[in-house]
Each structure stands twice: as structure tokens, then as C-alpha cells.
Amino acid sequence: MGTIVIDSYRCSGCATCTEMCPEVFVLNPFTEKAELISSDQEVTDAVRQAAAFCPEKCIVIVEGEETDI
Numbered sequence: 001m002g003t004i005v006i007d008s009y010r011c012s013g014c015a016t017c018t019e020m021c022p023e024v025f026v027l028n029p030f031t032e033k034a035e036l037i038s039s040d041q042e043v044t045d046a047v048r049q050a051a052a053f054c055p056e057k058c059i060v061i062v063e064g065e066e067t068d069i
């Protein structure tokens, strides 16, 4: 399990993630920033790879379930 978070402030719109993982990431044509196609995405190996290759390191994978404290 995990949650994908994109820091859109740091995103340069390079489209690496959308090319590597087009079923998860999409470029917003207005902001030219990457977004998730759906907020409820599975963290696959392709997502982890896209996060690793993001030049701005702005794709963050938060592991585990959210816990109530």
C-alpha cells in the first residue's frame, strides 16, 4: 500500500513521469505540471521507477496506511 503525492511547486513539467507511467500521471495542459489521473492510484513498480527518475524528486510515495493517532 502507499499513497502517491506530487509536489507540484517543484514539478518542472518535464513529462518523464507521464511518459514512463501514462496510466497514472498526466500533464495538466494549463499549469504544465504533473497530476495524478486518479487520487486513488496503486503504487506499482512503474510508479516507483517514475518517482526515481523524476529530475526534481517531487514524486513522493508515502508508504503504508494512514494511521489514526
Ligand code: SF4
Pocket (backbone or CB within 6 Å): 006, 010, 011, 012, 013, 014, 015, 016, 017, 018, 033, 034, 053, 054, 055, 056, 057, 058, 059
Ligand atoms: S517527472 Fe517530476 S518534474 Fe517531471 S513532470 Fe513528472 S513530477 Fe514533474
